[in-house]
Amino acid sequence: MSVKKNDLYVYDLADSILKSLKLMYFDHMLREAENNDVEQTTSKIIQEENEGKKKNISNSFSCSICDTKFTDRPSQRSHYQTSFHIFNVKRSLKDLPCLTLTEFDKLLANNKTSLEGPEASSNSESDSESELEQIDEKKEENVAQSGDMYESSQSFLDESLEAELQKLSAEEADESGSISCLNTKSPQIYLKSSLLQADDVFGIYKALFDSKSISSPLDTLFRWNDDDAGITKISALFMVGGGHFAGAIVSHQRANIKGNAKKQETSFQEQAVQFIEHKTFHRYTTRRKQGGSQSAMDNAKGKANSAGSTLRRYNEAALRTDIQNLLGTWAPYLSKCENIFLRASNVQDKQIFLENNNIKKDDERLKTFPFTTGRPTLGELRKSWCELTYLKKVPKPTPIEVKKLTLNKQTNEDPKTMKHQDAKASSPQEKYTEELIALLKKGRAPLLIAYLKKNKLDVNFLLEPTAKYISTPTLLHYAASHNLKQMVTILLSNMKADPCVKNQSGKTAWDMAKEENVRQSFQIARHSLGEEYTNWADAHVGDPLSREQVDKFNKEAEEAANNEAESIIRKELDAAKERQRLELDKKRGVGNKLDPSGNINIKQNLNSLSPEQRQRLMREQRARAAEARLQKSIAK
Incomplete structure (x- = not known):
């Protein structure tokens, strides 16, 4: 039988899927094990009742295990949570x-007297039978009248009952070991189903359950799928x-979503998600391509005083205020939520939600998403x-x-010991x-110099193992290939490293440099050390340059890049304006050009005029013609 994804919604499971589910138990080695638990037995009872309800079969409101009848459904459900039923x-x-209610009460009384001691038992021996009879009469009256006799079931669970339950639980633990449905080594609980193949199971996230319901996930699923259970849950x-x-x-x-059109980027399941309230904010708090917020940068490298850093600090405070105001507005919703899922990239962001008592830190409903999420958007929430x-x-x-430990046949030693000896x-x-x-990567030049002196090592020390550092045999090669500009300058100018050393491919440190600024460090070192220092031609180093020349060259290159960028932006703006003008002309149409002499084309305009406007136009034209003739006569 094919399983449709739309029928797998945990709060609205299809009946066929819900009936086929069976909870899986595992031991500490993730081996599947059978575990008969209270939850499993009770879930079967509830399942049978639900089946009877759906098939419109009359129900007698009884518990087959305790042999007790009830007058209505609520009293029957409350009975399943009592200590009497669990026992x-x-x-x-x-x-x-199974014990009757009278036998159960007598068991409690006997264990209680044994816990209180021999004196108490001897004093209360004469009164125990009468008290038990009174308790039995009261309980039988309650059964006959309202069926709510088990609402105060927790009062029955005293020390004696706990001892009895602990004995039974201890016996089960000895037989089955540490068997639980939570031993999955994953964020999911697994459920078997007859609708799936033998190698497939259903998984449901543990984060959906609270501390109480996670002990009986199958019962919780039945409760979620009750007709009236999930209507108002949020x-x-x-x-x-x-x-x-x-x-x-x-x-x-x-x-x-019946009748909805299929969207390319949104599935039908996402379309069915019903948001009662939703809100998104965005503030400029992170410098582009730098990563991390401005507050994190301030804590790591000190407070910067640029305009951008000031703007980012302001936006961080504004974002914090916006979120807290929103949480205050949604406070009535948050008080009724079943779960509160939160994804915060750092501790500071998480602290926003815990301030002003909007969400308490020890709230059991507060959980994290048990999987990786993308950028915060409404689509990502769906x-x-x-x-x-x-x-x-x-x-x-x-x-x-x-994994079995294999011992060495020659030495009969543990592999861990052999590994430790190999490291030594x-x-x-x-x-x-x-x-x-390690020191080179961190840029710790003083410590690097001290380490070389302490161990009497040369700056041209060949790195080992050779197979790992075949292309970067020296510190200078390594610094050049990894774009460590500052360390290249220190190795050449201060520590007098040899730039002529070549690797097995015949490349010098200059040849391993990938960035222009690293090559400039070699040229500056050549200028400061002089031509007599070494054979710079063998080192393949370019012409010597002073720091002033390098700064001037970099400044000119930066200005050229800026000018080129400005020209590109200007061209794009002109092209955008031209496109906008053409689009505006298309909307307006070509139009009719006016006669340079000021005359109006009568054929084009008379049809759109009213009779009065037409007469007024004709009078104006005759007046202009008379005026023109008068001027001609005067000119003669």
């Missing part, structure tokens, strides 16, 4: 006879990072909600392989290389 389910799973979704914010209050009930709330068809988990046997040159490369 009987435990006994039935151990193939023990959750909150928040994402913030890089100056972008997206938030929404989403309803657990899907929108009706995708994330669909990812969270739809069952996933995933491969069945494979058990963890046990590595050459001192490799250790020196690791330390030198």
Whole structure:
């Protein structure tokens, strides 16, 4: 049977899928195990009741395990949560006879007297039977009258009952070991289904459950799919990072998308997501291609005083204020949310939601998205909600392989010991290389010089292992190939490294340089050290340049680049204006040009005039003609 994705919504599962689900249990090695638990037995009872309800079969409102009848459905459901029912389910799973309510109360009384001590038991021995009879009479009256006799079931769970349940739980733990549905080594709980192939299972995210419901996920799924359970349930979704914010209050009930057109970038499941409230913000808080917020840069490198950094600091404060104001506006929704999912890129962003008591830090509803999300947008919120709330068809988990330790036949030593000895046997040159490369990458020139002097190493020290550093055999080669401009200058000018050393390919450090600024460091060193220092031609280094020449050259190159960029921008603006003008002309049309002499084309305009306007125009034309004749006569 094919399973449609639209039927896998956890708050509105198809009946066929819901009935076929079976919770999977695993041990600590991810091996599947059978575990008969209270949750499984109770879920079967609820499932049978739901099937009877859907098939319109009359229900007797009874518990087959405790052999108790009820007058209505609420009292029956509350009975399933009582200590009396749980205790009987435990006994039935151990193939023990179930107790009646009277026997259960007597068991409590006997254990209580044994816990209080022999004196208390001797004093209360005469009164125990009468008290038990009174309790039985009261409970039987309650059953006959209202069926709400188990609403205060937690009062029955005293120390004696806990001891009994602990004994049964301990016996089960000894038989099955640490078996649980949560031992999945993943953010999902796995469910078997007869609708899937043998190697496939359904996965549901653990983040959807709270601390109570996660112990019985199958019962929770049945409760979510109750007819009246998810109509008014809502959750909150928040994402913030890089100056972008997206938030929404989403309803657990899907929108009706029947008749919707298929969109290329939006699935039908995303179209069905129903946002009660949603809002997005964007503020310029991160410098382009730099990464990290301005506050993070200030904490790492000190406070900058540029116009851009000031603007970014202001926008960070403004974004914080906008989010907090929005949370205050949505406070009535947040108080009723089942879950609050939050994705914050850093601690500072997360702290925004915990200020002003909008969301408490210890709130159990506050959770993170158990998967990677993209830029905060409304579309990303829809995708994330669909990812969270739809069952996933995933491969069945494979058990963890046990790696056997193989001992060395010659020495009979543990592999860990052999590995430790191999690390000790590595050459001192490799250790020196690791330390030198680490200092070189960090730009710690003083420490690098001190390390070379301490270990009596030359600046042209050959890095090892040779196979790893075949193209960069010296520190100068390594610095040039990794664009460490400052360290190239220090190695040449201060530490007097030899630029003529070649690698196995015959390339010098100059040849390994990829950036122009690194090559300029070689040219500046050649100018400062002089031509007598070494054979610069063998080192392939370009003509010597002073710092002033390099600065002038870089300034000219920057100005040329800016001028070229400005000219390109100017051309693009002119082209945009021309396109805009052409589009405007197309909208207006070609139009009719006026006669240079000022005469009006009568054929084109008389038809659009009223009779009065036409007479007025004719009078004006006759007047102009008379005026023209008068001027001609005067001129003669």
